[in-house]
Amino acid sequence: MLNIALPKGRLGEKVYKLFSAAGYEFPGMLDNNRKLVFENHELQMRCFWVKPFDVPVYVERGTADIGAAGKDILLERSPEVYELMDLKAGACKMAVAAKNNFHDDPEKILRVATEFPNIAQNYFASSGREIDIITLRGSLELAPVLGLSDVIVDIVETGTTLRENNLSVINFIADLSARLIANKSAYKFKGDIINEIIRKLKES
């Protein structure tokens, strides 16, 4: 039995559609119900929805053999897993953004609001800048508008939300999209099945 962890939500649904187009279908996956685990006995596979942030945990600990996780979450958690394929779903960028008229004052400690403290820390550490990280759980745009932070480190898709709040990108940090990840040990012993999934995903 091969266990697959997919991230609950919009990105996960996109990824599931890639899987079903490649011939890996789990009846009921996209129905609006509370069920979390779906089996396909014919394929000998089990698929389950977990919180996007938790996918790398399930895979690292081997509860799931493979999974799909956003690159943002992989960068933030740096799990000990294989990143076998760029699924290209949900392409966007991790960026630093600030108010349109923002001028960086190097004499001050830069206040950074983010949902991704490790990514922000690593990014600013490489520039040697002293920063104060403010970890928030959403609505990041509010932070610079209300003066809680100077800049934000956040995911930017189209930039519409930023524009509507008079914010703009000042630096790009990384390209993001969904990635297929695998538990290292599981890949040793179930590598044939996993590689076949990758091959079919690439073909479809």
Add this chain to the structure above:
Amino acid sequence: MLEKNFKLMPEEKAALKLRSLYENYGYNFYRMSRFEEYDFYADKKDFLTSKSILTFTDLNGKLMALRPDVTLSIIKHIKNSPGVQKFYYDEKVYRVPKNSSGFREISQAGVECLGPLNDSNIKEVLELALLSLKNLADGKNFILDVAHAGMIAQLLEEKQNKSEILKCLAEKNLHELKILNAPEKLIALANLEGPLKNSLHVLDEGTAEIISSLEKIFPGKIHIDFSVTSNLNYYNGIIFRGFIEGVPDSVLSGGQYDRLMSLIKNQSSKAIGFAVQLGVRS
């Protein structure tokens, strides 16, 4: 027999089996103090898998550390000798496992083989690694992934973004290796997996010889896989990692670390060894 009178924990049983294996191969038991002066580890932190070190102040005011690693201590304490020295250990180490919130005591067994090594010494240590895996696997399937630190170091010699490339190599992240402009030869190595006959030719003659003679004893159990990476400042030769079916983490890791020897002992010498994690989650 002691075993009749005492109930042994699974990891104690495993440790006893491994100890008798290493004894049979002529390795000597090495016992050492559970702590070292903190200074000894402070400048070698990047050798340690967990950066956190458990410290306390000794009666004379010296900052001491509960040993986070055995290899470093063995290298430090062995006396210089003209011949090959073979040791094994069965010790506790103190680390913060990745994504864990506190220190844990971890049982570890392993072997170290130091001195003027030749290919047969290296083969013997790899054979012991395979036998250790077989012992721990207890009937389940197991795999030893093998790579070569020297080959990776050579290919990355002139690259600025070494650490990014090494991270992608360890993740089998081929899509980003291309974006990072990794050398073609390295990407070819990253692509290797599966049966040995397709991959043995990438290794130098001596190493390939060792691997193919072990393949005859353990058919299908050795893979050439360059997602095994180690700190290139310490490791220079063959490096390896062992997996057991159904255990999510690697249970064994090791390699040839001549560079670490010369850093600690200030003299050039060869050394190879490995550590086995006992009592891992499954």
